[in-house]
Amino acid sequence: MIRDSSAKAHATRARILEAALRELGRDPDCTLGDIAGAAGVARRTIYGxxxxxxxxxQGLAADAGEAVRRVSADTHAPTPDAVTALARFVLALWPVGDRYRTLLGLAHRDLGPDAIDALLRPARETVSGILTQGRQQGVFHTTVPPGPLNRALEAQMLALLECVNSGLWNDDGTAATTAALVTAGVGRDSAAAAVHPRRPSS
Structure with a gap:
């Protein structure tokens, strides 16, 4: 009985968060009542x-952070070349960013810089390692240190997700990954060749 109650509570929480993603994406100023209605629960249930x-x-951010950590952990498997590693990581991370892009408009108002840093830290650490590897292999920029280049790649990806969020663009991650490789210093043709075999299946 306790297990059934726990499973039901978990399912309700997940349904509320899923509704929150939809409703906040539709209207960042929507109310808890709007979210409750979309989730098919009473407003008081949300407060439970x-x-x-x-x-x-913050619950949405925690789920997003866990998804980022999973992608980062999966990418820690040894990869012989940095171009492949960066392509694989960005392609894997893009669907997470796309799913939680609603948070982009809410981050500074509802989360704050510390929470944003915590959410992005696993991705930053993974990319930092890949960029260092790429510099050693001579495939990435050496004029820009890995730290600033890492932040430039992050800003680019967030900007592209914001374009998707505002309806200016649509991408399955292929173009965003190619752009990331080019920004890191890979030639356009080589970047496209690195991304194409790893394109997400439709």
Whole structure:
């Protein structure tokens, strides 16, 4: 009975978060009542899982952070060349960013810089290692240190996700990954060749 109750509570929480992603993406100023209606639960049910809007957004950020950590952990498997490693990582990370891109418009208002840094830290650490490897292999820029180049790649990816969020662009991750490789210093043709075999299946 306890296990059934726990599973039901977990399913309800997941349904609320899924509804929050949809509703906040549609209208960042939507109310908890709007989210409750979309989730098919009473407003008081949301308060049984989250103390308010800020806690709900933090719940979304926690799920996003866990997804980023999983992708980063999977990418730690040895890869012989840095171009392949960066292509694989960005292609794997793009669907996570696409799913949680609603948070881009809420981050500074509802999360704050510390929470954003914590969410992005695993990705930053992974890319830092790949960029260092790429510099040693002579395939990435050497004029820009790995730290600033890492932040430039991050800013580029977030900007592209914001373009998707605002309806200016649509991508399955292929173009974004190619752009990341070019920004890192890979030639356009080589970047496209590195990405194409790893293109997400439709």
């Amino acid at each position: 899982h989250f103390t308010g809007r800020a806690a709900l957004v």
